Amino acid sequence: MENYVNILRQHNLKATPQRAEITALLDRHGHLSIEELYELLKKKFHSLSLATIYKNINIMMENSFITEVKIPQQKSVYELSKEAHAHIVCQECNAIEDIHLNLEGVLTQASQKTTFHIDSAHLVLKGVCSTCRSAL
């Protein structure tokens, strides 16, 4: 947990216990929605306010400490910022996995087909995870 305190400070965020726990939860779970975070945080901080979560999510995003992942047909989830990567989401159980892909090919294609200068790519794949697939 001392770990999380340091990484918070590196992002110019005061290391409060609530923030350390948010960090720990995101680290452990990978991706969590606001309500999921709230439910989990409340176990440790009984008097926790939703407002605190929103304020922290917002400042953590401003400081590029966490990133929002917008997923078609679902609520947004948040993750600790890391190098660019894609996501794959299970349509059955909503499990989310990070997946590192080489997008050079598509980015080259894209630059040829548009007059935009491209800065970043956000890719979300939808499918069915192996657990759900074997359960069918």
Next chain:
Amino acid sequence: MENYVNILRQHNLKATPQRAEITALLDRHGHLSIEELYELLKKKFHSLSLATIYKNINIMMENSFITEVKIPQQKSVYELSKEAHAHIVCQECNAIEDIHLNLEGVLTQASQKTTFHIDSAHLVLKGVCSTCRSAL
């Protein structure tokens, strides 16, 4: 406009004037947010209710007539459903362009790196359009 009436009916939607106009606006503008739609619709239907927009957006999505496009750091926009394609968004002026890309390469990569069975891909590119670029 007769056109829009037909395409609405093909999707099992009663062709009301409000719906025809929503269709026309999406067809003309490509991508619109809820508030943009509301502002534009109000010009034609002074007594229009936001509730009507929400109800229509929802039923149109259920009937796969329109599709929501979720964009990082911005409000969602809606478009008439068409064959799968990616989007490129200007960070300066929020302009959105459709872009058809061949994703075979990444999908192949992805299937090799995950145990998920992949059904669809949602790709949003971020960058700067040529107009904004020359304005810098």
Next chain:
DNA sequence: TTAAATGCAAAAAATTTGCAGACGT
């Protein structure tokens, strides 16, 4: 010690619902 964070309550914004009257088919 001081600026910033928390928690609470209230406010604002976004979305949904219920219902009476109007309208599409």
Next chain:
DNA sequence: ACGTCTGCAAATTTTTTGCATTTAA
């Protein structure tokens, strides 16, 4: 004529804000 849609008002849900108190540094 029937079932659905619209518009309005009210209800929910989601997110933000203000302020007194606490707390990290």
